[in-house]
Amino acid sequence: MTPAMSMTRADLAFRYPTNALLRDGTAVVFRPAVAADRESLIGFARALNEDDLLYLREDITSPDVVDDWLTDVARGETFTVVAEVGDRIVGYGSLHLEPARWTRHVGEIRINVHPDYRGTGLGGELAGEVRAIAPAFNVRLLSAQMPVDQLTARTVFERLGFRHQAILPGWVMDRDGRDLDLLIMATDI
Ligand SMILES: CC(C)(COP(=O)(O)OP(=O)(O)OC[C@H]1O[C@@H](n2cnc3c(N)ncnc32)[C@H](O)[C@@H]1OP(=O)(O)O)[C@@H](O)C(=O)NCCC(=O)NCCS
Secondary structure (H helix, E strand, O other), X not given: OOOHHHOOHHHHHHHOOEEEEOOOOOEEEEEEOOHHHHHHHHHHHHOOOHHHHHOOOXXXXXXXXXXXXXXXXXXXXXXXXXXXXXXXXXXXXXXXXXXXXXXXXXXXXXXXXXXXXXXXXXXXXXXXXXXXXXXXXOOOEEEEEEEOOOHHHHHHHHHOOOEEEEEEEEEEEOOOOOEEEEEEEEEEO
């Protein structure tokens, strides 16, 4: 495998699929998301409960939002690695980029694990995977955003070396219209 710091986008074609064993012995395959994953991703999102949906930047139960996501994947502005058990998507990790902005060196990581697979180490594996491929996208700073009370995600990111950057009071509005504080974490790549 190419060392992470010298990885290029071309190297990604050789990186996948990869296999991993979760803590409970479940075999998982990681591979890049493609347009044909649309229905599986919508199905995955619809298995999430209200609390989970609160912790997501966007409402991925909406087909329009998933279409925009996969359009960004096709354009190379988002890279998503999905975790599959058999032919079922059980989690994903995404790297979101803004190549035309002055934050073009900053990538944003988003991770999401099916409720049945939480606490198995999958979230940590996916976050580690996104961190590993970030250099291929010229990311120098990797950020993660979450409501301040999302303690599980904080644990996952802290273990990977992410540190608190800012708390923005009231910057998250939940689905019931309540304000929450937004925590921004980041790590150098
Ligand atoms: C965040 C998320 C991806 C973590 O997935 P996961 O597969 O459960 O993660 P892991 O099993 O790798 O690690 C979670 C760790 O957090 C720990 N944890 C759980 N609840 C916690 C809490 N309240 N406080 C501190 N740590 C906690 C777990 O014990 C586990 O640690 P362990 O490895 O020592 O057992 C998952 O909860 C999720 O999909 N949440 C909804 C989406 C989201 O919030 N994404 C983050 C913002 S981008």
